Amino acid sequence: MMPSVTTVLQQLRRSLAIARKDIRIYYSKGPVVIFGLLFPVFLFLSFLIGRHLTVDFMMPGLLGMILFFTATAISPIVVPWETMGRTLERLMSCPVANGTIILGDILASFIFGLVISLVPIIITLALGVAISSPAILALAIILGAFCFASLGNLFSIPPTNLPATANMIASVIKFPLVFISGVFISLDELPAWGQAIAYISPLTYFTDIARHCIAGQGHIPAAIDILALLAFSVVFLTLDIRLHSRTMPRRI
Amino acid sequence: MPGEESNRNLAIKVNDLTKRYGQIVAVDHISFAVKRGELFGFLGPNGAGKTTTIRMLTGVIGLDEGSASILGYKAGSLKAKQATGVLPEMANAYPDLSGWNNLMFTAELYGVPVRKAREKGAELLQAVGLFSRKDDLVSAYSKGMKQRLILCMALISEPQVLFLDEPTSGLDVQSARLINDMLRSLNASGKTIFLTTHDMDEANQLCQRVAIINQGKIVAMDAPEKLKLTTSGMHSVEVSFSGPVSLEALAKLPGVNAVKTLGDKYRLYTAEPGELAASLVNYSYSSGLRIVSLNTLAPTLEDAFVALTEREVK
Numbered sequence: 001m002m003p004s005v006t007t008v009l010q011q012l013r014r015s016l017a018i019a020r021k022d023i024r025i026y027y028s029k030g031p032v033v034i035f036g037l038l039f040p041v042f043l044f045l046s047f048l049i050g051r052h053l054t055v056d057f058m059m060p061g062l063l064g065m066i067l068f069f070t071a072t073a074i075s076p077i078v079v080p081w082e083t084m085g086r087t088l089e090r091l092m093s094c095p096v097a098n099g100t101i102i103l104g105d106i107l108a109s110f111i112f113g114l115v116i117s118l119v120p121i122i123i124t125l126a127l128g129v130a131i132s133s134p135a136i137l138a139l140a141i142i143l144g145a146f147c148f149a150s151l152g153n154l155f156s157i158p159p160t161n162l163p164a165t166a167n168m169i170a171s172v173i174k175f176p177l178v179f180i181s182g183v184f185i186s187l188d189e190l191p192a193w194g195q196a197i198a199y200i201s202p203l204t205y206f207t208d209i210a211r212h213c214i215a216g217q218g219h220i221p222a223a224i225d226i227l228a229l230l231a232f233s234v235v236f237l238t239l240d241i242r243l244h245s246r247t248m249p250r251r252i
Numbered sequence: 253m254p255g256e257e258s259n260r261n262l263a264i265k266v267n268d269l270t271k272r273y274g275q276i277v278a279v280d281h282i283s284f285a286v287k288r289g290e291l292f293g294f295l296g297p298n299g300a301g302k303t304t305t306i307r308m309l310t311g312v313i314g315l316d317e318g319s320a321s322i323l324g325y326k327a328g329s330l331k332a333k334q335a336t337g338v339l340p341e342m343a344n345a346y347p348d349l350s351g352w353n354n355l356m357f358t359a360e361l362y363g364v365p366v367r368k369a370r371e372k373g374a375e376l377l378q379a380v381g382l383f384s385r386k387d388d389l390v391s392a393y394s395k396g397m398k399q400r401l402i403l404c405m406a407l408i409s410e411p412q413v414l415f416l417d418e419p420t421s422g423l424d425v426q427s428a429r430l431i432n433d434m435l436r437s438l439n440a441s442g443k444t445i446f447l448t449t450h451d452m453d454e455a456n457q458l459c460q461r462v463a464i465i466n467q468g469k470i471v472a473m474d475a476p477e478k479l480k481l482t483t484s485g486m487h488s489v490e491v492s493f494s495g496p497v498s499l500e501a502l503a504k505l506p507g508v509n510a511v512k513t514l515g516d517k518y519r520l521y522t523a524e525p526g527e528l529a530a531s532l533v534n535y536s537y538s539s540g541l542r543i544v545s546l547n548t549l550a551p552t553l554e555d556a557f558v559a560l561t562e563r564e565v566k
Contacts, residue, residue, distance in 0.1 A: 021346070085344055096330075097330065
């Protein structure tokens with residue numbers, strides 16, 4: 001039976017309450033600060049130093065890296081943390097659907113990604129690089145943050161109560177994605193097989209559309225980038241809700 | 253229809269409820285009903301299926317067979333959850349949030365309007381003696397304070413039905429007494445309370461009816477006083493003498509079923525406590541001893557519980 005509009009709106013409000021709770025609790029947690037903020041900056045710098053890259057090539061990559069790492073920093077650890085802290089059972093007994101809990105956790109990561117993405121944007125503008133399509137870039141950042149936050153939530157599906165385990169699973173998947181997504185090497189320079197692999201990564205589409213908006217050119221048509229980010233978001237969110245609904249009772 | 257009418261008076265209805273974990277049947281086709289406004293105790297030894305039952309009723313885990321409803325709504329549905337407050341066993345409030353923020357967060361999850369949540373929150377925290385500590389992080393609370401806060405979280409939405417899983421387990425006497433007093437007054441105000449506990453005295457003092465679950469099955473369900481009557485041979489006489497006596501001699505007195513030493517006292521189990529008391533007086537004369545104290549005791553709920561769960565194991 002389809003839920004009524006009132007029920008949907010009520011559950012959305014409760015998702016926002018869960019997101020606010022996550023923001024209060026998890027933004028200052030060690031793994032979030034380390035994997036969400038420090039790591040992408042240092043990783044990017046280690047690849048940048050000694051290479052002669054133009055600023056308009058470099059900044060979309062930095063933006064993509066930071067958005068990807070920040071938006072996937074909180075969502076993998078919240079559910080294991082709730083399990084470990086014995087707060088999950090109380091939360092699950094409240095009048096919220098499992099999907100509401102999951103969406104709340106994703107929204108906290110999404111907001112974290114959005115806010116931190118302002119840093120590379122400000123750096124880009126401070127370096128005198130013009131953003132040719134700010135509205136499209138804003139849309140891409142919103143879609144990208146949601147997509148990556150939903151991807152991050154997938155990493156906590158195995159019913160572990162250890163945030164470190166979820167972070168390990170996340171790292172195993174996140175790092176290869178960074179290297180195949182055109183962050184450090186333009187898609188044009190990749191061989192055909194490399195490009196084929198790049199297309200399976202949602203980060204590829206975000207980096208590409210950021211290049212459209214900042215450098216004025218990308219490898220894939222901008223509309224395809226947007227549609228791909230949208231499609232990835234829908235798939236990840238659907239998987240998050242379905243798979244977490246199965247594993248969540250096993251955490252209790 | 254008469255059936256529908258009686259269903260309307262029920263707060264909780266459980267039919268053939270079953271939960272399996274692999275080969276283990278944690279809850280085995282149990283059925284019971286709790287009337288609106290009733291304080292119902294759910295007792296059982298560790299691993300008997302109490303917590304699994306409460307988790308199915310509160311929608312935290314799914315059920316494998318049977319059905320359960322809360323105020324006519326399917327257990328686990330949003331409507332059933334909206335009408336209930338839950339204090340799970342071993343649950344925690346968020347340690348990185350203040351007591352007040354934990355309470356307001358719960359109110360948001362139940363859709364309680366902000367002004368009402370603040371008024372009710374302040375009233376509840378005052379009632380449990382936590383108002384002055386409301387802005388402290390929960391990580392700084394003692395176990396008793398945390399449990400009192402979680403009870404407030406369960407009550408913030410003014411639910412009609414309360415599920416409490418071992419609410420006083422491991423608490424200091426003051427916190428346990430405060431919680432039990434609150435439960436009495438909540439029940440007096442018409443709330444239905446489903447309570448699991450290990451504390452037989454607590455169940456005896458609080459509950460109008462209790463069910464005893466063992467190995468996933470309900471072995472008895474009745475008012476505590478009626479359950480005590482099921483252990484007819486469990487009356488006892490507690491006696492202490494001015495000097496040592498032999499256990500064998502006490503066991504040989506007429507009508508004695510069993511003898512236990514309790515510190516400097518002896519407890520003799522019998523079906524005829526009056527006659528045994530007279531025999532003990534005669535025994536003291538013939539042994540040249542003085543009786544220091546003598547009390548006849550009716551069977552306790554604990555005696556009934558032990559008898560019923562042991563009978564089931566045998």
